[in-house]
Amino acid sequence: MNIDWPWPWLPANTDDIAEATGEHLYLALLPVLVGLLVSIPLGWAASRWRVARGILVPLAGVLYTIPSLALITLVPLVLGTQIIDPLNVQVPLAVYTIALLVRSVSDALRAVPSEVTAAATAVGYRPLHRFLTVELPLAVPVIVAGLRVAVVSAMSLTAVGALVGIGGLGQLITEGFLRNNGVELVAAIVLIVVIALIIDALLLLVGRIATPWTRTAKGVNS
């Protein structure tokens, strides 16, 4: 095989590339967001009830172990979706995000010192209010760390969907491969990596701004 480098392809196809990028983001990020929203209550349940923890944490481990292509392929079998349905990629990505975050969220919530939760109850917080304003904020650093891994992995895993006919930048990879188009191939790879790293950096930044107390040096007394 011989690879071609048709540079003019790039300016001629900016619209298609932009569309594929948009689709890729939608395919990758929506599931991460859904996964985050689902994993918080699940993580809370796992932090609270031993039974829930005993079920959720090992289950998360098993789900995280199943290869992405397998999970993508099996979604239609389980959910009855069409073979070419964005859900086939999105459901596995959400599952990975949940599998990754449930354990972190539950560990982070369990790590909140008991005197802090006791103090919050004693000053008169109702349980939901306490969870949202005391326990959850304290878990933010751990959640953000998990989220960064989830987003970056999702950006790269979404490309695998192209093997079973689902769009996004992965499609430029398969297309570039079939047409020996090195420019298309490299453009897709670079876009995936660069966008992933930008989102990662943004999450890092937002996480820092949201948790100023984690940056205080210990033991500065005067």
Added chain:
Amino acid sequence: MIEFQAVTKQYPDGTVAVDNLDLAVEDGGITVFVGPSGCGKTTSLRMINRMIDPTGGRILLDGKDIRESDPPLLRRGIGYVIQHAGLFPHRTVLDNVATVPLLTGQSRRAARSRAGELLELVGLPAKLAKRYPAQLSGGQQQRVGVARALAADPPVLLMDEPFSAVDPIVRDDLQQQLLRLQSELDKTIVFVTHDIDEAIKLGDRVAVFRVGGRLAQYDDPSALLARPADDFVSSFVGRDRGYRALGFLDAGGVPVGPVATVRAGEQATADQLDDGWAVAVDAENRPLGWVSAELLSTMDGSVNADRLVSGGSLFEVDSSAGTTAGSLRNALDAALSSPSAVGIAIDGDGAVVGGVTADTVLAALADARRAGEVPA
């Protein structure tokens, strides 16, 4: 007034933490729950703000059964301070203190300015307000915890071993401050500790619990020391309780005798001394230290204030009424710690009014013992 009426708490695993407790906590003053570890002090305390619900009996707060109150609302009206302060690590010191005012619907501005006042009240410099709890020392954190509990100006304050995790010097500081705060604010404070010294120091009334969650004795501290209800209480209050009990005996019965004084900077001769010693005083008659005959002979006639023998502790008497304001323990300590074996008695202005010897204090003690005020 907080009333426990036949309150029992049995945990699901069968442990009876509190057994049929009847106890009334009067308004105002500090009521201390004391007892060995695991005797149910914390459980009793946490039942007051419904962090724990009793399995039997009932608790009345100002005559009203607390079960009729919504727990979060009840808690906003009761301050709670715990051992490691339980500060919220993600909020600044100021915002920690502002928590309850915000919860009760005050504006952020009002809550913060209230928080600022409280930090001052508990003796924290304003520059600490912007810090996070991790940037404070243990003692400072504990003060923030007290400020937070006081923020909504609750009539009742519950404190669970608040000072047991700080070192003794800081603890002493915090205890003094609590007494000062209490005299200013006049809250109803329920204070849990397992340290009998702390209980006696802080308590207006002390409830001694025995293991199994039963009340062994509920009395004021002096009565507790003088007349322990049973062997458990007497062993719990300790072997030196006789000496400690002196702290509660009025030294009024101790006759204050004359003591020789010389004025610093002025001429003095050996025959002004009494038994070889005299107290050097300043122009207002306040004690500066002791001069011995031997020392005076090296001073070429005039009393040198820089070369005195430092004296022992002082004890205060109310000279107008002719009785002592201090305790027998103060009087005995003054006599024992003095180089001349005479304890210096001073009046409210700090001026020397006389002296006591250990013998006279012990004679007074013997009288008190005969009167049944001290355990034999």
Added chain:
Amino acid sequence: MNSAFAWLFDPEHWSGPSGFPARILEHLTYTGIAVLIAAAIAVPLGAVIGHTGKGTFLVAGLSNGLRALPELGLLTLLVLLTWVGLLPLVISLVILAIPPILAGTYSGVRNVDRAAVDAAHGMGMRGPTVLARVELPNALPLIIGGLRAATLQVIATATIAAYVSLGGLGRFVIDGNNAGAGSPDGYPQMAAGAIAVAVLALLMEGLLELVERLVVSPGVRNQSRARRAVRLRRRPTTDLVENPT
């Protein structure tokens, strides 16, 4: 569902060069080669970075950047660059396997109790000896954790080998996809392949967990317990410094 299992258990599909046993063997061979090469690179590198503390940024940067890299893209690119045979596949899989092993080794070595390392230096050990005798044995749980994560990722990703005409279990998924939706060798074949990969990954996970239990010394298995023990032993180790054996 049934048709997928029917396809999976059809004896015809369990023999010959394109049957399951042959594909599983291919899959495991690719995985083994890639993980071994990656370990040969990443363990020494991670150990040196962890030991010296120099190049830490490399660990963080690599693990994030490489995680974002789409393996499918990398593999197809390498194939198109006219490299033939196994090489492109192995390179992509090695690149995939390096970050977890590197990160595991690095943090394993970094997290060894400083007091133990100090004591080792105090006994007169040289840097490499400290690394080999003290740091690496204590880092073993995290190194093995890294190898385990790498192996699982490689097993998952080796499915794309089929896309560039190499075998492995991905073959069934790709062939099924190409056969079209209606065909009896279509979706049932895809699903059967997917189930096989999933089962293989789970079995491997179980196996690696077992290996981890057997290999790691009971003294360091529970890191926190071990650390407490080292702290307790701090006094005797200073004695050893004075009387080296």
